Amino acid sequence: MTEVSPVARLAEPLKFAYWVPNVSGGLVVSTIEQRTSWDFDYNKKLARIAENSGFDYALTQTRYAASYGADKQHEATSFSLALLGATERLKVISAVHPGMWHPGVLAKFIITADHISNGRAAVNIVSGWLKSEFENFGLEWLEHDERYVRTEEFIRVLRGLWTETEYSQAGKYYNINEFSLNPAPVDVPGRAHPEVFFGGNSTAAQSTAGRVADWYFSNGKDLDGFRENISGVLASSTDAGRGSEGALPAPRFGLNGFVIARDSEKEARDTLREIVEKAHRPAVEGFRDAVQEAGASTKDGKGMWADSSFEDLVQYNDGFRTQLIGTPEQIAERIVEFKKIGVNLFLTGYLHFQEEVAAFGTDILPIVRDLEADLARRNGTELDLSGVSAAASLAAL
């Protein structure tokens, strides 16, 4: 049995997100059947299914060029805005690259998206791994850790422009001079501004996220791997004084996991085996070369995919490692084990998104809520479901 960590938030219900399939080819690089489409009509329906199945967030991917498949890509911010327009409660997190945007232009764009959606816009700041995307656009490809220097400045500009008037910031990459953005983002209780998510695993990524991100997203991990990540981020957040009076609250944690829920564990494992057996080998190997090139320049070699095996990379964010594979009961139990060590949100992927997101809401989420309530009670607190939307509570009945 996993011990409950002091950083676990037992009274807070876990949150759930799904990867928006806005690039072609699904979430696994395999010729196995994937009843998932990257087109907008499919995604519009999926977003509505997700918000009626208890999902809180959708995360888009930003990609400008093909690699490991993903031959066609819809642009992330416009796609996210359209999904916000098609839904009522779902928060949509748009992935963006510093280096491709000026932070002031993005801050303004997100404020408008926030007003259109009544306070549901969010961003995922990704520092980039696909060198050719930058170079072929004629943009500078910064060395690995330097990308995080720019990212940190970028996030500080976003937060400054969203929360202050006549904001100034002088830095290496951006210089903002007494700028006020009007209107400000929507005033949403419990949120200081549109939420800033952040993805990356390296030491530089962890310490940057610890200083400035609202949410840290990890690639798929087992329990020990996630503990290691969270402690790196928390050490940096504590050093920065976060969580104390007047400072930024401590960051929250999201973990990627590829969900294979079937009636029996054997069926789920067989599905995983088939995904890997039918992997598109040249594409996975090409991806491995690109990402290892991207991570190789970290000082300690701890880039995001540094220790990923071939099997891991078939789901390109190491989603099998989290092991959300088995019956709904097994998956719910596994999810709550991760809650005990500090996961606040699960970012999920599937073979057949529309069907499996709906099934997650009916078959897995109610068990998760029961287990969470139990866990809270055993530790002397109560699970507070008051912030969970009506549709999600219905799914949990």
Ligand SMILES: Cc1cc2nc3c(=O)[nH]c(=O)nc-3n(C[C@H](O)[C@H](O)[C@H](O)COP(=O)(O)O)c2cc1C
């Ligand atoms: C949840 C998550 C989502 C990501 N989404 C994107 C994306 O949409 N586009 C992109 O280029 N990189 C994306 N990344 C990759 C990061 O930008 C970064 O390149 C990667 O984490 C490698 O960083 P590292 O070497 O510092 O670990 C994502 C990473 C995570 C964890």
